[in-house]
Amino acid sequence: MIQLTNIEKYYANKGVKNYVLRLVTTTINQGEFVSIMGPSGAGKSTLLNIIGMLEEPTYGTYHFMGEDVTSLSERKRIELYRNHIGFVFQAYHLIDEMTVYENIEAPLLYKKVGSAERASRIADLLDRFNIVAKKDLFPNQLSGGQQQLVGIARALAAQPSIILADEPTGNLQSAQAEEIMSLFKKLNEEEGITIIQVTHSEKNAQYGNRILHIADGVVKEDVAVLS
């Protein structure tokens, strides 16, 4: 599904290249649950951003679902966002002026999903995540864990084939974090959604089935998780 070949990312500063990523080559298949791990500044987030097409690599090629997306027009990229990619953020990034319901609805509106379909999908998600009672609240009226649930519900609303999560539990307490990670695992196993997460926590990484260890921009280790 994702094929990265010799991806490099560096910032040139006064003729000196500061490498963030060096010659990253990897393939991620449909249905995998990959955790990217590594120390601060290793380039984890940059790698995730490149996969999410939020950043462009300086060098290398990137195929997403068999298509070269190394440099893509904005229009095409937005089409991918609408149909295939869901983002989950450490800071949740819900829109403060929208209610829970509206936050989940937003991607569907962009995707131009009809109103009946929209209502049923949102109802389904609210139900699944046990947040029906919260649907008319605003993000600042929710706890962090609840906010992240909404964030994930929003990411799922458009029925993406892949979810990209940047430290999804970084701001959460461990009980809530566990809840979120189990949810990810369930989504991966039951619905076959590809998940790529960046995490610091070895424990969280164990929920997935593959770990990419990165240090100083280089993939040091690529190990499968045995369950």
Next chain:
Amino acid sequence: MFKLNLKIAWRNLWKNKVYAAINIGGLALGLTAFVLMLLYINYEKSYDSWSPELKNVYQIREKHDFFTPDNKEHWQEISNSRIAGIIKESVPQFTAVTKIDQEWGNGFSVKIDHADPVMVKGIKDADSAFFNVFPYQFIQGTAANALKEPNTVVIKQSLANKLYGTDHVLGKEFKLVRWRDDTGNSLKITGVIADVNTPESIQFNAVSHTGDQDHDPDQIGSSHYTQIYAKSEGDIDTLSANKSLQKVYVDFKKKSFAAEKLNFKDVYKDGKSPGLKAISLKDVHPNPPFSLNWLDKLKPVIGISIFLLVVSIINFINLATAQSVQRAKEVGVKKVLGAYKKQLILQFLIESTLQSISALFLSVILIEILLPAFNHQFNITLSFWHNEYLFSIVLQLIAVFIVVTLLAGCYPAWILSNYNPVSVLKGNYGNSLKGITLRNVLVIFQFIISVTFIIAIGVMHLQTKYISGKDLGFDRDKLINLRTGYDQNFADKIRRIPGVQYVSTTTQVMGNAFNNKSKIIYKGREVNLNGVTVTMDALQTLGVKLVSGRLFAKEYVQDTINSVVLNEAAAGLLGKNMVGQTYGKVDYQGKTITFQVVGVIKNYHNEGFDKAVLPTVYKVSHLGGTSNTNNLLVRFDTKNYKGVINKIEGEWKKLYPDFPFQYQSMDDAFSEILEENKRFMNMVVLFSVVSVSLSLLGLFALSTFVAKRRTKEIAVRKVLGASNFQIVNLLNKSFLILVVTANLISWPIAYILVKKWLEGFAYRIDLPLYPFLLSSIISIVIAVLTVSIQARKTAIAEPVAALKYE
């Protein structure tokens, strides 16, 4: 999506109530000034547009130099009455021609049966063709027959209602008395016409046909000047019509010069030339013969109001971009959820549209509130909802609205939609101070204008205080002017009324000054003085102050022959110790008459303070002099002179039953003189209020913008140990520099402008320093307060919030 965006917009506005209110309020202020001006322009443009048939009506203008302020030739609205007949005969393009007499005096007296006479303004005397030319709508009577007979009158519905309380007045008669002892004409009402709903260049309440306009003066040498209007049947070629007019005019001039034994070439030399033309009625108002037309007069005001609108738009943009940081996350998230940039731009444009719609509504409300004051100020009747051209005004408003919305909304929308999702979602956005120089310059610019306005108000206030408290040189208390000619019999009668101290006349008094040049020869030197003719006790009536010598008195026989009194200005021109001196004056027969100066009085004011008191010589004539200029002064020796006036009115009614009794107190005359100055000052105050509010908004926007951008810096400083006070100071300092710069720039500008304004007064204060200081202090204080509101908020915020994402 649209609905959701609207909801978001509303929630955002609600969340940032204060900003929204400031933003909308500022825009509304700018819009209000602009729309008021728009209404005014519409009003001026609507002149003479009450009927589509008016496009066939033309005003005839003759080029001549009679009655001009500068003795030069102008295309004048009044023409030789003979021209009307000539056009009728020889210019076939015009099918109807009418002559309208000029109005003179302060209105005419209308006496209905035995009721008290009332003064009515705007009774124009015309010939019988008036309604052949002007397509007024008759409610009673017919256009064809109304003015056929002499001594008929057609009145407007409003006047009919005022005089009779009904418009069913056909066939009724009233007596028109044009001056105090005019025998008057009895006029029969033969028509009532509907009032028109646009302003007219020929303002009238009634058109009479006394018959006076039916014939021209018998002697070829004397002329009667009237307004002439002509009507064409359908569209005509104005160029060729004017060619014919010019030709018949030159022929007419040649013929009449021959009869007067004048040489055509002798008259038309030194650049003078004969001229006659027709101008379309709609061009009459925009082209006054002497003064600037309204558009030229209005240009500075148009400039200021456009500027204010632009400033308010700029403030709007500033505030919106400063606020945009808050929306950055929304943009970032929406982008990764799959929103096109186009959609985002649209969303933010809709948001600013929402705000400008509110601003528009607010400004419509403001206009409704302000219009009465505005109308009073400019002495016009503007209205918004009841405007004849509401449709076109609404169209213009929509156009203004669209332009304003696009101007105000595009930049913030563009800025917002350009946010890069990665950096926004990482939490570092909006830290750049890009565009800050431009914003600084704009704020300085706004403050320059505000400070200049404040200084101007200060100086104007001082000058106004000075002139309204200035010693006029005469006692304006207990003094009234009956505004009528001197009649010995009447004067004697009211002299006998207890409470009346003096009754006299003069050709020169505040409210009605007639300047008459008088050339004298003093010690071989020719001096031009202003000559004023008074009755024996006029100077006592006025209560002027004697400097040396004496005033006129009955005991001195020579006082009615060759005694004169000078004012100080005249005495200063001639020399010292003028009392007892003599000078010569050549009379119209060429003989030199000798006059002796018997007294010198202090200068007293007759006109506005823009004019210096002229060097004046006062001479007595027992009849009020050769020029009777309708002044009859009465001084009372009691404070409660109301009852005395009633007695005078009683005497007046006995003598002049057909003409109403009118008087003006000298206090009122003085207020009238101050009026124009007051109006100008009010306008300056109005503009400065708008301008100061706008620049405060601008400063507020900028300080918000900067405080937002410097949030991180402030947080770091706090963590390093800065107190709240130090942080408020830090922010204030950067703005104080702007305000002080603006002050430094505006001082010389204000100095030049204010000095120029003061120079328009012959009597003025020395340019004081403290309005300058005061305006600087005011501007600095309010700037500090404005910035501190914002700075304090930033300063007391928890630093953690700002540093969290780093």
